[in-house]
Structures are given as C-alpha cells and as structure tokens.
Amino acid sequence: MTTDSNAQTTSSVDKSGRAIQEMFAGVAPRYDLLNHVLSGWLDHWWRRRAAAALAPRPGEEVLDLCCGTGDQAVQLARRGAKVVAADFCLPMLSLAQPKLRRLSPRKDSPSPQLAAADALCLPFASDRFSAATVSFGLRNVADLDRSLAELCRVLRPGGRLVVLEFTIPEPRLIRAAYLFYFQKILPRIGRLISPRGWAYNYLPDSVVEFPQRQSFLDRMAAADFTELRYDEQSAGTVCIYSAQTVPSGGSQ
Numbered sequence: 001m002t003t004d005s006n007a008q009t010t011s012s013v014d015k016s017g018r019a020i021q022e023m024f025a026g027v028a029p030r031y032d033l034l035n036h037v038l039s040g041w042l043d044h045w046w047r048r049r050a051a052a053a054l055a056p057r058p059g060e061e062v063l064d065l066c067c068g069t070g071d072q073a074v075q076l077a078r079r080g081a082k083v084v085a086a087d088f089c090l091p092m093l094s095l096a097q098p099k100l101r102r103l104s105p106r107k108d109s110p111s112p113q114l115a116a117a118d119a120l121c122l123p124f125a126s127d128r129f130s131a132a133t134v135s136f137g138l139r140n141v142a143d144l145d146r147s148l149a150e151l152c153r154v155l156r157p158g159g160r161l162v163v164l165e166f167t168i169p170e171p172r173l174i175r176a177a178y179l180f181y182f183q184k185i186l187p188r189i190g191r192l193i194s195p196r197g198w199a200y201n202y203l204p205d206s207v208v209e210f211p212q213r214q215s216f217l218d219r220m221a222a223a224d225f226t227e228l229r230y231d232e233q234s235a236g237t238v239c240i241y242s243a244q245t246v247p248s249g250g251s252q
Contacts, residue, residue: 015140020140020142024091024092025090025092028089028091032069033193035071037189037193038190046135046238046240047075049233049240050135050164051072051079053162054076054131054160056080056130057081058080059081059082061130062076062083062132062133063086065087065134066135066137067114068092068096069095070096070097071135072164073096073099073100076112077111078103082112084113084124085112085113086114086122096114119138119150120141120142122153125154126153126154127155127156128154128156130155130159130160131155131161132151132162135163136165136166138165139166140206145222148222148225152223152224152225157249159245160242160244161220161225161245162240162241163241165216165239166210167237168207168212168236168237171236182204182207187204217229220241220243225243225244226243226244227242229241229242230242
C-alpha cells in the first residue's frame with residue numbers, strides 16, 4: 001500500500017448513497033462513544049485544531065458539511081460562527097440537534113442550523129458561505145471531485161475550506177503499528193461496542209483508499225481551490241487540509 005498514490009476514482013468499498021446512509025444510521029446511537037474510545041479521546045483535540053485552522057470570525061456564516069452528530073459544529077459555534085450543519089443521514093442530525101440546543105446563546109453566535117443535504121448536490125446558493133469544514137466525511141462520498149466542486153461553488157470568492165481527515169503515517173515503524181491497530185484491533189472494538197460494529201471494517205478500508213497529503217491537495221487544486229496546505233497531527237494519523245477559493249478578481 002502507498003499513502004500518496006491512491007487518488008483513484010474507483011473504490012473497492014461501497015460508497016453509494018444508500019449504503020453510506022444505512023451504515024451511519026446503524027452506528028449512530030454509539031457513534032460518539034466509538035469515536036472517543038477508538039481515538040483515545042483525541043477526536044476532541046483534532047476538531048478544536050480544525051476549528052482553529054478555519055478561524056471563523058464572529059457572525060461569519062460557515063458550512064459544516066457531513067456534520068454527523070454535530071461535534072465540529074459545536075466547536076465552530078463556540079468561536080462565534082453562524083453555523084449551518086449539514087448531513088444526509090437523518091439519524092445523525094437527530095443526535096446533533098440536542099447538542100446544538102445546549103450551546104449557550106451569544107449575541108454574535110446564533111444557534112447552529114441543521115440541514116439535510118447531500119454532499120454531491122448541495123441545496124445552497126452559490127457564493128453563500130464565507131468558510132466551510134468537513135471532518136472525517138469526504139472519504140465517504142461516492143464522487144470526491146464532484147463534492148469538492150460543490151464546496152467550491154457554495155463558497156464565496158476567497159472563501160476558506162478546512163478538511164479534517166485520517167491519514168496513514170509515513171514513518172515505517174509508526175505506519176506498521178498504526179495499520180495493525182487500524183485493521184486488526186479497531187474493528188474488533190467496534191463490534192464489541194456497537195451492534196453494527198461491522199461498519200468499522202469499512203473505516204480502515206476507506207482511509208487506505210482515500211487520497212492523502214499531496215494527492216488530496218492535487219484533487220482540491222483540480223476543483224479550483226488555491227492556497228493549499230496540510231498539517232499533520234498525532235504522528236501523521238490525521239491531517240488538517242486548508243485551502244481557499246480564488247479571490248474576487250484574482251487568478252490562480
């Protein structure tokens with residue numbers, strides 16, 4: 001396996017909309033618990049770092065795409081953003097709703113709005129959002145390039161995008177230990193905690209197939225994003241990708 005040469009458009013895992021919806025609906029009741037346990041509670045820290053990388057200004061309208069149970073939307077709202085949290089899995093949105101309601105209201109941070117939305121065909125006007133995040137979601141879409149194009153469409157000129165996603169560590173020894181845990185231990189823990197634990201066989205497969213580091217930046221560039229960079233976290237097991245749309249009147 002390689003880490004940066006896997007930018008293929010075909011996949012050996014089923015990423016059809018129906019399959020992904022059913023899988024996440026099945027794991028939704030234990031989704032947060034499994035995220036915390038399987039990451040050693042680092043998922044909170046990764047999301048805070050992603051929110052810091054986006055650096056939303058108070059009152060700025062931000063899209064949190066593939067929002068799941070709303071943890072990233074919470075981090076953005078706490079920074080004062082006006083958040084639209086979108087996902088196409090309704091059971092996930094149902095779990096996000098009470099989290100977002102519990103947020104302390106602030107004059108410069110209205111309560112986040114929930115939206116049922118497919119990442120391949122976003123129901124938002126072009127140039128609507130100043131910024132957007134996707135946390136652990138783009139590797140699940142059936143057409144990565146189409147989803148990136150949709151994100152580019154709904155962002156304003158000069159709009160920022162931050163993507164938080166798993167990666168395979170590059171140092172040989174760390175990589176070997178990580179893959180052993182990821183492919184052998186993690187699915188077993190998933191089966192113990194969740195009645196749909198088989199879904200956690202999909203997780204390592206989807207991560208290995210997803211374009212990583214420079215390969216993912218290349219896909220973002222093909223969707224007309226610029227100012228591309230990635231920052232590794234936790235020994236290269238996670239990357240925070242940052243980009244922006246071309247500013248008004250600007251050129252790439």
